[in-house]
Amino acid sequence: MSSSRARTPTRRWLVAVLVAAVICYFSVFASPDVGVERLGPLSLFGRDKWFHAAGYAVLAVSIAAAVGVRNHLDGRSDRYGRAVLLAVVGAVGFGIAMEFAQLAVPLRHTSAMDVGADTVGAVIGAVGWWLVARRDEADLRS
Template identity: 35%
Template sequence: MDWSGHRRYLPAVGFSLLLLVTSLLPVPEGASEQVPVLLGVALDKWVHAASYGVLAVLLAWGRRARNVVAVAVLVAVSVCYGAGVELLQGLVPSRGTSGADFVANAAGAVLAGLAWLAAHRSGALSDRTDPQSRQ
């Protein structure tokens, strides 16, 4: 088995582990009351969206995904991972599951997937020297 292609997924794996660890750390008491708002949305929701958007892009980069189906599957993986992490947060005493966090995770992953596809359709991210870039 050739593992060289699988190495492209290492950034996504590393980032997903970082998301898991930071999501399961206990939250100091009263910290959720001090969350600033940006454009009418709590800043933590922006962080959720950005984080799962980054995960979706790292997965797409690892897969070298160029078509809608492949990107949609990787976005779904990001969304499911986010749902799993939200469920695990219910086991941490100072945390809990949050539907709003799940929606932010999903929105970030979907928007990042759409941006990935748009960038590749426009040729902004095309790699013509890579024979696998047409996947």
């Protein structure tokens, strides 16, 4: 194994940690939006829910990419399913931890709707990664 290939999983995990750190900053340290307006289809959800979904989609993709490349280097045949599962569980677990961390921060509160938005985003991100990764591997084989 070449040294650059050996560093690939480490770099991908560093990206996942960086994404988690950015989410942590906005979840715990940045001031919350007050009176968040509703956006999106039918204006059903506030802007913060869209931000939650987008952030956790990116986190899930970064975790799946790190797990997927590690499994690929190990020669695992189940790399995609395992990567998707670990990405969703990891991202949602991190989201729940961030909600509990907000209990100790003034002007912040926990919300099941936030965890729901985190979960939807994580699933969309991980499944999207899975579809692209499978397609890319099929293209390499043909």
